[in-house]
Amino acid sequence: MKFRQRIEYLLPAVLLGIILVFGGSAKAGSAFQEPALCGQCHTDNMAEWATSMHSKAFTSTIFQAAAARLGIEQAGDPNVSNASIRSGCYGCHSPAKALTQASSISATDPGSGVTCDFCHTVKGYSRLFNAGYISNVGEIKYGPFADSKSPAHKAAKLPLVTSSEFCGMCHNVKFGMHKLPFLDTYTEWKAGPYAKQNIKCQHCMMGESKNKRAATSGPVRATVYGHAFAGGNVFQGNTAVATKRLRNAATLTLTTDSDMARPGDELGLTIKVKNSGAGHKLPTGITFVREMRLEVTAEDAHGAITKVFTERYGTVLQDDKGNHNRAVAFWKAVKIYSDNRIKPLETRVYDKTFKIPATAKTGYKINAVLTYRSVNPDSVKPYGLPETKPVTMAVAQKIVTVSNNAPGRYSILWLWLLGGLAAIAAISTTVYLVIRRKPEA
Numbered sequence: 001m002k003f004r005q006r007i008e009y010l011l012p013a014v015l016l017g018i019i020l021v022f023g024g025s026a027k028a029g030s031a032f033q034e035p036a037l038c039g040q041c042h043t044d045n046m047a048e049w050a051t052s053m054h055s056k057a058f059t060s061t062i063f064q065a066a067a068a069r070l071g072i073e074q075a076g077d078p079n080v081s082n083a084s085i086r087s088g089c090y091g092c093h094s095p096a097k098a099l100t101q102a103s104s105i106s107a108t109d110p111g112s113g114v115t116c117d118f119c120h121t122v123k124g125y126s127r128l129f130n131a132g133y134i135s136n137v138g139e140i141k142y143g144p145f146a147d148s149k150s151p152a153h154k155a156a157k158l159p160l161v162t163s164s165e166f167c168g169m170c171h172n173v174k175f176g177m178h179k180l181p182f183l184d185t186y187t188e189w190k191a192g193p194y195a196k197q198n199i200k201c202q203h204c205m206m207g208e209s210k211n212k213r214a215a216t217s218g219p220v221r222a223t224v225y226g227h228a229f230a231g232g233n234v235f236q237g238n239t240a241v242a243t244k245r246l247r248n249a250a251t252l253t254l255t256t257d258s259d260m261a262r263p264g265d266e267l268g269l270t271i272k273v274k275n276s277g278a279g280h281k282l283p284t285g286i287t288f289v290r291e292m293r294l295e296v297t298a299e300d301a302h303g304a305i306t307k308v309f310t311e312r313y314g315t316v317l318q319d320d321k322g323n324h325n326r327a328v329a330f331w332k333a334v335k336i337y338s339d340n341r342i343k344p345l346e347t348r349v350y351d352k353t354f355k356i357p358a359t360a361k362t363g364y365k366i367n368a369v370l371t372y373r374s375v376n377p378d379s380v381k382p383y384g385l386p387e388t389k390p391v392t393m394a395v396a397q398k399i400v401t402v403s404n405n406a407p408g409r410y411s412i413l414w415l416w417l418l419g420g421l422a423a424i425a426a427i428s429t430t431v432y433l434v435i436r437r438k439p440e441a
Contacts, residue, residue, distance in 0.1 A: 250357030291376035
């Protein structure tokens with residue numbers, strides 16, 4: 001058996017052993033129900049969940065590639081072989097199988113991923129990171145209603161289910177001996193304005209339906225949460241829902257200091273990017289792999305494009321040799337070198353210039369485009385991942401006329417100044433005449 005094959009064969013068992021020691025907890029030897037059984041009564045929820053990244057948390061191309069690469073890397077790296085570095089992987093990506101001490105997990109296993117029965121048997125948590133849940137797997141299923149009744153199981157209300165802390169048990173990850181918080185979506189929400197307004201993760205990520213049944217035989221509820229768990233993963237998730245989510249996350253505006261310019265002028269640009277629709281930073285999650293990008297270009301009438309400005313949003317990791325770039329694998333990181341992501345409701349402002357070519361004879365379209373991709377190009381090689389296409393989040397455009405007869409940039413400023421002086425003179429004259437006017441007898 002080749003070395004790589006041996007590593008990939010042993011990796012699931014190794015990771016399972018780690019999560020049983022360092023990850024969540026459950027009753028020994030207990031079994032979780034598979035999603036198909038839940039779907040017999042919860043048909044709508046099952047259909048939504050099946051398209052979600054929760055259902056694909058283990059089969060995800062990104063997770064599988066990173067896990068395989070981690071197994072190969074750790075074989076010769078004493079730092080990575082430390083058990084605490086890999087604790088939590090399977091505990092969040094296939095918790096039901098990990099907790100029941102399955103001897104192996106197949107990518108085609110119907111019980112892999114984050115399943116219905118796993119979430120609805122979590123009764124508490126010991127920490128809000130690295131699979132810190134406490135599972136009470138069994139007949140009782142926890143949910144948001146106090147009066148739920150089912151012929152298939154017992155039911156109990158648990159406020160934790162509708163809290164952001166329920167998400168924080170896995171959507172915060174501290175990795176390795178250095179405990180780097182390289183995934184801190186819950187913490188981003190907790191520190192931001194949405195938490196202060198009591199707008200929880202479930203409000204955006206699950207969505208709410210009014211006057212609907214949670215189960216086919218259940219009563220009509222005023223509010224029922226959906227189970228699409230839609231983020232920005234267009235690459236592997238529900239493409240339509242993820243695309244809509246991305247396009248609701250940010251707003252982009254572009255202004256120029258003039259609509260007209262002469263050849264050779266420097267055109268002033270102001271670009272504003274606002275995190276207007278996400279309760280966490282943009283982007284969030286594994287942002288040393290994911291990327292949001294702003295590109296500003298100028299296009300002439302013949303289609304020739306000139307790059308004006310580019311900004312890449314995400315985190316950059318640094319290894320123990322001082323390398324810091326997006327090609328540093330997370331298991332080799334000793335620190336987070338930089339983080340330029342946009343906080344909830346924050347507006348990032350850029351003042352830039354574009355020099356109109358002296359030979360220009362036509363106008364220009366100034367284009368600002370904000371995009372997102374699940375895998376940035378620099379992460380393809382270190383993680384063994386496929387490159388993903390960017391998805392457009394927002395677009396802003398400004399058309400500028402170029403002409404030798406156009407007033408120059410400073411000419412326009414002089415016109416504004418002269419107009420202002422004329423207005424001041426007119427007001428002063430009016431005031432003077434009013435004061436000098438003699439009162440009538």
